[in-house]
Amino acid sequence: xxxxxxxxxxxxxxxxxxxxxxxxxxxxxxxxxxxxxxxxxxxxxxxxxxxxxxxxxxxxxxxxxxxxxxxxxxxxxxxxxxxxxxxxxxxxxxxxxxxxxxxxxxxxxxxxxxxxxxxxxxxxxxxxxxxxxxxxxxxxxxxxxxxxxxxxxxxxxxxxx
Amino acid sequence: xxxxxxxxxxxxxxxxxxxxxxxxxxxxxxxxxxxxxxxxxxxxxxxxxxxxxxxxxxxxxxxxxxxxxxxxxxxxxxxxxxxxxxxxxxxxxxxxxxxxxxxxxxxxxxxxxxxxxxxxxxxxxxxxxxxxxxxxxxxxxxxxxxxxxxxxxxxxxxxxxxxxxxxxxxxxxxxxxxxxxxxxxxxxxxxxxxxxxxxxxxxxxxxxxxxxxxxxxxxxxxxxxxxxxxxxxxxxxxxxxxxxxxxxxxxxxxxxxxxxxxxxxxxxxxxxxxxxxxxxxxxxxxxxxxxxxxxxxxxxxxxxxxxxxxxxxxxxxxxxxxxxxxxxxxxxxxxxxxxxxxxxxxxxxxxxxxxxxxxxxxxxxxxxxxxxxxxxxxxxxxxxxxxxxxxxxxxxxxxxxxxxxxxxxxxxxxxxxxxxxxxxxxxxxxxxxxxxxxxxxxxxxxxxxxxxxxxxxxxxxxxxxxxxxxxxxxxxxxxxxxxxxxxxxxxxxxxxxxxxxxxxxxxxxxxxxxxxxxxxxxxxxxxxxxxxxxxxxxxxxxxxxxxxxxxxxxxxxxxxxxxxxxxxxxxxxxxxxxxxxxxxxxxxxxxxxxxxxxxxxxxxxxxxxxxxxxxxxxxxxxxxxxxxxxxxxxxxxxxxxxxxxxxxxxxxxxxxxxxxxxxxxxxxxxxxxxxxxxxxxxxxxxxxxxxxxxxxxxxxxxxxxxxxxxxxxxxxxxxxxxxxxxxxxxxxxxxxxxxxxxxxxxxxxxxxxxxxxxx
Numbered sequence: 001x002x003x004x005x006x007x008x009x010x011x012x013x014x015x016x017x018x019x020x021x022x023x024x025x026x027x028x029x030x031x032x033x034x035x036x037x038x039x040x041x042x043x044x045x046x047x048x049x050x051x052x053x054x055x056x057x058x059x060x061x062x063x064x065x066x067x068x069x070x071x072x073x074x075x076x077x078x079x080x081x082x083x084x085x086x087x088x089x090x091x092x093x094x095x096x097x098x099x100x101x102x103x104x105x106x107x108x109x110x111x112x113x114x115x116x117x118x119x120x121x122x123x124x125x126x127x128x129x130x131x132x133x134x135x136x137x138x139x140x141x142x143x144x145x146x147x148x149x150x151x152x153x154x155x156x157x158x159x160x161x
Numbered sequence: 162x163x164x165x166x167x168x169x170x171x172x173x174x175x176x177x178x179x180x181x182x183x184x185x186x187x188x189x190x191x192x193x194x195x196x197x198x199x200x201x202x203x204x205x206x207x208x209x210x211x212x213x214x215x216x217x218x219x220x221x222x223x224x225x226x227x228x229x230x231x232x233x234x235x236x237x238x239x240x241x242x243x244x245x246x247x248x249x250x251x252x253x254x255x256x257x258x259x260x261x262x263x264x265x266x267x268x269x270x271x272x273x274x275x276x277x278x279x280x281x282x283x284x285x286x287x288x289x290x291x292x293x294x295x296x297x298x299x300x301x302x303x304x305x306x307x308x309x310x311x312x313x314x315x316x317x318x319x320x321x322x323x324x325x326x327x328x329x330x331x332x333x334x335x336x337x338x339x340x341x342x343x344x345x346x347x348x349x350x351x352x353x354x355x356x357x358x359x360x361x362x363x364x365x366x367x368x369x370x371x372x373x374x375x376x377x378x379x380x381x382x383x384x385x386x387x388x389x390x391x392x393x394x395x396x397x398x399x400x401x402x403x404x405x406x407x408x409x410x411x412x413x414x415x416x417x418x419x420x421x422x423x424x425x426x427x428x429x430x431x432x433x434x435x436x437x438x439x440x441x442x443x444x445x446x447x448x449x450x451x452x453x454x455x456x457x458x459x460x461x462x463x464x465x466x467x468x469x470x471x472x473x474x475x476x477x478x479x480x481x482x483x484x485x486x487x488x489x490x491x492x493x494x495x496x497x498x499x500x501x502x503x504x505x506x507x508x509x510x511x512x513x514x515x516x517x518x519x520x521x522x523x524x525x526x527x528x529x530x531x532x533x534x535x536x537x538x539x540x541x542x543x544x545x546x547x548x549x550x551x552x553x554x555x556x557x558x559x560x561x562x563x564x565x566x567x568x569x570x571x572x573x574x575x576x577x578x579x580x581x582x583x584x585x586x587x588x589x590x591x592x593x594x595x596x597x598x599x600x601x602x603x604x605x606x607x608x609x610x611x612x613x614x615x616x617x618x619x620x621x622x623x624x625x626x627x628x629x630x631x632x633x634x635x636x637x638x639x640x641x642x643x644x645x646x647x648x649x650x651x652x653x654x655x656x657x658x659x660x661x662x663x664x665x666x667x668x669x670x671x672x673x674x675x676x677x678x679x680x681x682x683x684x685x686x687x688x689x690x691x692x693x694x695x696x697x698x699x700x701x702x703x704x705x706x707x708x709x710x711x712x713x714x715x716x717x718x719x720x721x722x723x724x725x726x727x728x729x730x731x732x733x734x735x736x737x738x739x740x741x742x743x744x745x746x747x748x749x750x751x752x753x754x755x756x757x758x759x760x761x762x763x764x765x766x767x768x769x770x771x772x773x774x775x776x777x778x779x780x781x782x783x784x785x786x787x788x789x790x791x792x793x794x795x796x797x798x799x800x801x802x803x804x805x806x807x808x809x810x811x812x813x814x815x816x817x818x819x820x821x822x823x824x825x826x827x828x829x830x831x832x833x834x835x836x837x838x839x840x841x842x843x844x845x846x847x848x849x850x851x852x853x854x855x856x857x858x859x860x861x862x863x864x865x866x867x868x869x870x871x872x873x874x875x876x877x878x879x880x881x882x883x884x885x886x887x888x889x890x891x892x893x894x895x896x897x898x899x900x901x902x903x904x905x906x907x908x909x910x911x912x913x914x915x916x917x918x919x920x
Contacts, residue, residue, distance in 0.1 A: 022276060022278050024278060029277075032197075038193070039189070039190020039191065041350070041351070041401075042352070043350040043351070043352060043401075044433050044849070044850035044851075045432060045433055046433075046850065046851055048849075048850035048851055049850055078190070079189065079190035080189075080190055080191075082189075085189055085191055086185070088185055088188060088189060091188075092185070092188035092189060093188075095184070095188045096180045096181065096184035096187075096188055097180060098816075099178070099817070099819065099820050101184050101187050101188060102402075102653035102655065102820055102824065103349070103350070103351060103400060103403075103652060103653025104183065104184075104187030104188075104194075104399075104653065105350040105351040105401030106350050107187050107188055107190075108187075108189075108190040111188055111190075125590075127588070127590065127592050127594055129858070130594070130859050130861075131594055131600075131858075131859060134857040134858045134859040136858075137850070137855050137857060138350075139347075139348055139349055139402050139404070139824075139828075139855065140402055140653045140820070140824045141820055141824050141827075142820075142822075142823030142824040142825070142826055142827035142856075142861055142864065143823070143827070143858045144819070144823040144861070145816070145819070145820055145823070146858070147858070
């Protein structure tokens, strides 16, 4: 395609060259289709559902709303960069153990959001959990088990201190 | 039965809540959904859709699209090699529209190209000349015949009447109402996506797709491609939710056709807007009901007229309608009734399956009626429902006797016994998020009114009207490890966790492997109608029991013990009349037993012209109580709590059951106060998540739930389906609570702010 670009993205601590990419590609598209990082999901394409959440310079962002070619000088962390395959984090373990996962499509985005929440607010109230995670839509669970999983992690992190 | 052995207890048996086998992959982002699948040298596919709800296609010119670099294929109706139409019940929907388009978003062509952007440009370059026609959007005009047929099969998809008992009876008390429901979208998060791999020379095709029913898809795809069914192989791509919207074909034929045409793998995926247009929805409905009762509130006769807008194509409309008319009485005794139901064709979006399948609509109406009856008779909502509660042995208005466990009164009583919320309006911490309108900071605590409302439901399980419904499963036990094979679609509900639980319980093994979910085994039927625990659970149970019999025969012969004396105890095979004990692992070392089982449910009948007949398989019951806070001036609602007691038979996996209860309630809440696809003259106004509002974590209330566990003797594992009931009577309960808060007669869902605050 005519409007092609070459650039470098810093994802999960590694530089990734992106070559011959159409300039209109979103960060979500490039992560998934060019870098093979399909853990970030696209469900609304307009920043409403949170399924594509990644960290950009530590901030939780919908990657569907970011032009990939504009994210070149930033540190991007995706679900694949949260923990190695087969070694889930405490949040990931809690989601499985307490039934926060059904179809799982919203899950990577919620894991990113839950980690970000617990970073900022290690002991969130239920209201804080609901507010902070309200940008992530889940259609299967009705959220009850997700709230419980996040609460369990907060408690277990305190117990370990 | 004790599960203790020398080695301890087998974990993850029936009744436990073991972790999902796909859980770690899902939380780590490594689980492959259908939209994540790729293949070397693949092309992107995309679909050209009609901008008009009703128009004649005068001309299609695809040549400008061929001039775009990177375009590899363009297909229209002319390129469909086999049957030009498809459909679950009636084959009335074109693979591509060629002469006329009947709804906004109807596919006209598909392209394959090297990049999604190339696809978009190619679609934009295709010229379609239309002669725009006046759309049929009023279902009544489809019934009265005042609009010319928009389809060769006519505008009436089905009319079904139920007439039973004394038609002249007039009650001492008569209440009536007209109830309306908007069009709800399933709004699963994982958009429609598929990957098709062509066989060399176009002899066949392999499709990875997110679907509810692999074998039915295969039948329809093969017919349209003019291929033998065994030349079309389907494997389940990871499914990001379904809720009914994946029961019909959407992109399956298009993807295969593009792959066969190009000889290359093709990926096709819908955008969110396309998803709203490209799958079937919950039927909008208008229901009139009149209840006759004694002064004391005993229901004597029901009259009803139900109109379901099926949209442009039939899909499952006729089955949805049957569910609605046969559930018109709700979970209440009634012997006299006349019900007329119509499913009609219009130029609105096609409607079909969505969780609750016709019963959601009926329940919203009958529960509105129950509250009217209660008010007229001076009873409260609980009293009127207990007074009329159906029991095992009662007959439906179809004449069918309820043979299942029917704990309607218990559902109501146990729900009523659940604690009401103790927080005051606005919560204890004064956080505005607890108020209607939330972060908008619009509501003032002093203006808020709290209300309580009830909903109770009956729902049929499995398929109806004579359909020979079955599911197939295979179990292989070798060296103490079981492997299970089935074609049951895992859409999130957790069959992949339940199936191993069954195998562990029957066979006394720890390790259970799951083989790929595909069409290399017999059909499992659809993951819908709350049927897979019963049907595929029954099939897994049956296959595992056959394997156990073979194993017992072998062990018995070897040890000179009559196999009928053998049983599983923990991880061991034991002689129930002696001291013999051997572990399953040891007993099966170097051996393999394999059995396949097909579970069929009992036969059902079609309804006769008076709507009489044993058309359903089994029934389940549920009650909901909603507490809401309403700002009557701004029309804002905050659902504070939902309490529910659900008839589950046996909770085979309590955590999964709870997940179904909470998830279903979220969808019921959505229909009550948020979700509607808004159509104006057949045009869709809100095909996006910005404009079609789904419940978030802030919208969801606390759920307090009780599972009523009375094993159903008719169910293979004693367990009833649990998926649909939570979203059926939660909706009327919430609306009743709003009525209770503001004292107004609300008759339409979703309840909009204007319905609450404007005269």
